[in-house]
C-alpha cells in the first residue's frame with residue numbers, strides 16, 4: 001500500500017532544517033496557521049550562515065504578508081525596504097535598447113481579445129504610441145512615482161528588501177508565536193531502516209531532535225533531500241548556463257528607484273536593487289565565458305556608491321530537485337532547486353510551496369497521493385518559470401560575444417518553442433495553469449526582446465478606426481492623469497515608512 005502505510009505516522013512534530021529566508025518563511029507560515037495543531041522546531045547554524053542574497057520580490061509577496069498578518073508599514077520601516085513596480089531590462093534585445101517588464105495591467109481587457117491585439121492594430125494604423133502609456137505601473141516607474149493605491153485601487157507592486165533583516169523579522173515573529181529555535185550544526189541524520197523516512201536530526205552538540213515531518217531549508221547542498229535521500233537534480237544549465245554571481249552592497253547615491261535594473265553584459269547580466277538605506281548589486285555570469293577575476297572587476301567598475309561589503313562569489317547550477325517532496329521531507333528554497341534570479345522568483349516559490357503544504361498538510365500521515373500532487377504542481381510552476389527566463393536569453397539579436405551567439409543558437413524546450421511560434425504567427429500569448437506569469441508579462445518580454453508578430457486577432461479590426469483611436473486615446477489620457485497624481489517614490493517612502501538608517 002505504499003509509503004503512507006509503511007510510515008503509518010500522524011504528523012505532529014515538524015522539524016525545519018535551516019534558517020535562511022526559506023526556513024523562517026516556512027516557520028512563520030506554519031506557526032500562524034497550524035501552530036495550535038503541530039510543534040515546530042527550527043535548527044540553524046550561525047557558523048554556516050545564509051546565502052545572504054534574495055532582495056527583489058514579486059507582487060505575490062503582498063498576499064503572503066497578509067497571510068502572515070504582517071503590517072506593511074512596520075515591515076518596510078524595519079527592513080529599509082523600497083517599492084518595486086517591475087524590472088528594467090537593458091541591453092537584452094540589442095546593446096543600447098531597454099524595455100520594462102511591469103507588474104501592472106496594460107490597457108483594458110475586452111473579453112474577446114487581449115489588449116495587445118488592439119494595440120498592434122492601432123500601431124499598424126499609426127496611432128498606437130508607446131505600449132507603456134497604457135499601464136499605470138509602467139508609466140509610474142519611468143517617472144519615479146509611487147503610491148500603494150490610486151483612488152482606492154491598489155497598484156500592483158512588490159518590495160526590494162534586506163535579506164538578512166527579512167529573515168530576522170520572520171524569526172522574531174515565529175519565535176513569538178511558539179516556534180522553538182535550536183542553534184547548532186546538523187551532523188547526523190537518522191532514518192527508519194525499513195522505510196527510509198527521516199526520524200531525527202543529531203547536532204554536533206550531541207542534541208537529538210525527533211520529528212514526523214522534515215522541511216529541508218539548508219540551501220544549495222540540500223542536506224536532507226539530497227545528501228541523505230539522494231533525490232537527484234535536473235540540471236537546466238544547457239539552457240541557463242550562468243552559474244556564478246559576484247555580489248556587493250553599496251551606499252545609496254540618490255533616491256531609490258521603484259524598480260530593479262537588470263543590465264545585460266557580454267556573458268550574463270548585473271542587477272541593481274535599491275533599498276532605502278543601501279543598494280544591492282550583483283553580477284551574474286557563466287564562468288565558461290568570463291573569468292571570475294574579469295567578472296569581479298566588471299562589477300566593481302559598474303557600481304555607483306561606496307561599497308559597504310566586500311564582493312562575495314556565489315556559485316549555483318540552475319535546475320530543480322527531481323522531487324520537492326520525498327518520503328517525509330519537503331525541500332523549500334535553494335534546496336529544492338534554483339532558476340537564476342533574473343525575474344526574482346525564488347522567494348515566491350518558497351511562499352507558494354509552504355502555502356501549498358498548509359493547504360494539504362499530512363496530519364494523518366504522508367501518502368503517495370499527497371506527495372505526487374505536490375510534486376506535480378511544483379514541477380509545472382518551475383518549468384514555466386524556466387521557460388520564461390530562457391526566453392530572455394534566447395530571443396535576442398545580440399551577436400557581439402560567444403555567450404550571446406550560443407544563447408541565440410541553442411535548442412530550447414519544446415514548451416517554449418511552441419509559445420514563441422504562437423506569438424510570432426498570431427500574437428497569441430497565454431497564462432497556463434500553474435504559470436506564474438500573466439499574458440502581459442509574456443507579451444512585454446516577447447516584444448521587448450524584439451519579436452514582432454506577423455498577424456494579430458482580426459477582431460481588433462472590427463472597431464472603426466475613429467472609435468479605436470478615441471478609446472485608446474482615452475485610456476492613455478487616463479493613465480497619464482493617474483500617474484501625474486502620484487507622489488515621487490522617495491517622498492512616498494519618507495511619509496509612509498522611513499527607515500532610520502536611511
Ligand SMILES: Cc1cc2nc3c(=O)[nH]c(=O)nc-3n(C[C@H](O)[C@H](O)[C@H](O)COP(=O)(O)OP(=O)(O)OC[C@H]3O[C@@H](n4cnc5c(N)ncnc54)[C@H](O)[C@@H]3O)c2cc1C
Nearest residue numbers: 018019020021022050051054056186218219333334346347
Ligand atoms: C545570486 C543570487 C541572487 C538571488 N536573488 C534573488 C532575488 O532577487 N529574489 C528572490 O526571490 N530570490 C533570489 N535568490 C534566491 C534567494 O536568495 C533564496 O531563495 C533565499 O535566500 C532562500 O535561501 P535558503 O533559505 O533556501 O538558503 P540559505 O540562505 O543558504 O539558508 C540555509 C540555512 O541552512 C542552514 N544550514 C545549512 N547546513 C546546515 C547544517 N549542517 N546544520 C544547521 N544548519 C544548516 C544555514 O545556517 C542557513 O540558516 C537569489 C539567489 C542567488 C544565489
